[in-house]
Ligand code: ADP
């Protein structure tokens with residue numbers, strides 16, 4: 001296909017003058033009849049890679065997409081641009097299906113979006129002669145290594161067998177190396193060209209804070225961003241509703257969004273958000289896939305995501321217009337414990353747990369966060385980014401040996417039988433029930449850390465956990481226990497370097513994370 005014709009089609013149907021990096025190369029490979037695996041961050045411009053060829057190729061392009069809720073929007077968008085397109089899924093009547101069959105047979109359609117579960121409905125109508133291209137959107141759903149496994153995707157491998165001469169283009173925003181390989185294997189396109197766009201989104205600032213007094217922090221954050229759209233991701237439906245209600249009570253235009261809401265209601269909320277009638281969406285991860293809103297200025301994670309792929313995809317919804325946008329993640333052990341429980345019942349438990357561990361390490365990092373993220377996605381970076389909280393406010397280290405000795409000997413004396421909250425209370429000499437009813441005021445380390453605030457103790461203990469001196473017994477009420485490394489600090493006078501607690505974490509009375 002001539003470059004001039006590609007460019008004029010781009011202009012005519014999509015209104016753009018130039019291709020983004022990689023788009024041209026991918027489209028050329030599609031026209032050459034090759035299979036392609038496209039890995040581009042959300043907002044990178046994946047759709048055009050199959051929509052533009054679809055317009056110019058002689059037959060129909062089949063688009064497999066897991067998102068029934070979004071098919072209509074995508075098809076409406078294409079139709080509005082003069083591209084004959086339709087979608088097929090289980091929410092339609094047989095009459096509607098019949099209408100689509102007629103249009104396929106008449107060769108009227110350029111693109112047909114199909115949910116993987118509905119592929120068999122259309123199967124008999126697809127013949128090698130009229131099927132020009134097979135696009136698999138959200139291709140990571142095929143892999144249980146990925147973060148969004150859909151069983152219906154696993155049967156898609158048959159497509160290449162049935163249509164060996166039709167090129168396949170698989171697209172995803174999130175794939176680590178293992179997932180990439182798995183996608184190509186399962187789709188039967190082992191020789192596919194791999195196009196991997198840079199995942200670096202420099203305009204997104206990265207920040208992680210301890211999940212202490214979260215609502216207060218969120219409120220302050222939102223208040224300073226009048227009229228700026230943002231998303232608050234939560235782990236549960238209940239918390240989306242709670243936070244939305246509390247924000248509303250403070251006069252902020254916020255709405256909850258989750259899969260438990262009716263279809264109409266969800267459409268309305270999306271619509272209000274996209275058109276700036278709603279400022280804040282408190283959502284479960286059900287929200288955002290495919291939402292085309294370029295001026296989302298911030299994303300907050302009220303809870304920890306279960307892995308870095310999900311996290312990066314979710315924050316990636318901010319700042320698609322390239323303007324500076326903020327992201328904020330609240331770290332909490334309660335979330336980690338919760339997610340570990342989820343993972344324990346999941347397929348590929350060990351993988352999920354390992355990914356969660358990476359997520360946790362990211363949250364607790366004392367080095368440039370973007371480097372950690374990009375390294376995770378296989379982009380090795382040497383330089384610090386300058387746009388994450390660690391770069392802006394690098395931790396200062398000090399000799400924390402004495403602090404470590406106090407903490408470790410306290411845990412030793414509590415016989416590894418108490419969670420972080422009680423350990424801190426004992427260190428600080430608290431006189432509350434939890435301490436007094438067990439006579440902990442008699443413990444030798446009681447009150448030895450009274451001069452350090454509750455919040456700072458929490459931070460130091462987390463660091464000592466990260467440094468491997470303490471472990472959390474997740475299956476025993478999150479009791480803190482000493483590891484073998486702790487001995488060197490307690491008995492062999494090993495020095496411990498700790499990072500100073502940054503000022504920006506809100507001070508807090510003795511309490512656990514929300
Ligand atoms: P993805 O599917 O990778 O998340 P989209 O295909 O939805 O990304 O594209 C993201 C945004 O970028 C859309 O608003 C799209 O219209 C725009 N876009 C895509 N390609 C180009 C281009 N070549 N020039 C300008 N804008 C583009």
Ligand code: ZN
Pocket residue numbers: 367368369370371384385386387388389390391
């Ligand atoms: Zn950085």
